């Protein structure tokens with residue numbers, strides 16, 4: 124399972140990269156705004172800065188919502204760096220754009236996916252990644268993990284190569300459940316990734332080992 128970090132914060136991206144477990148980064152306009160990155164030039168530069176920290180794929184989201192503008196914006200993003208994956212919203216023009224990008228060899232991440240039908244369309248259009256938002260589904264009392272299971276079954280039935288990128292991950296058990304179901308990738312905040320480290324028995328055990336070592340020396 125690939126681990127992506129869902130942030131535009133360079134310090135957090137660097138921390139995850141230094142941990143040695145990072146496979147990529149996802150961003151979105153809200154995450155960029157949270158870091159105070161505004162204006163097209165600054166946003167483009169920030170994507171390059173992110174690519175220079177990580178070895179893997181970096182999702183960069185288009186703002187346009189009509190076919191022609193999505194193509195123009197997506198091509199400009201893809202030209203920034205070979206690691207860039209163009210993130211396109213799950214709308215009609217977005218699906219058309221994903222098909223176009225796929226034929227041009229430009230990799231895509233179909234975002235804002237909340238149903239199995241949408242995921243099926245994204246795969247048919249040739250998306251590299253599909254991003255079902257599991258946390259946001261949980262927020263409206265719908266089990267986001269059920270959606271991951273449905274998409275896994277559909278993609279396996281027809282051997283679609285689109286990778287399931289479980290997004291909107293909110294806590295460590297989301298990551299564990301996604302791994303059990305067979306999501307190809309998960310993207311979440313650094314806090315959820317680091318929380319996988321924790322177990323009280325590890326802390327107690329380590330403390331005892333260190334105390335016993337001191338006794339013997």
Ligand code: E4P
Pocket residue numbers: 129149150151234254256258259290291292310
């Ligand atoms: C995915 O690519 C999105 O950036 C992200 O996972 C959304 O997560 P949120 O629901 O926590 O905003």
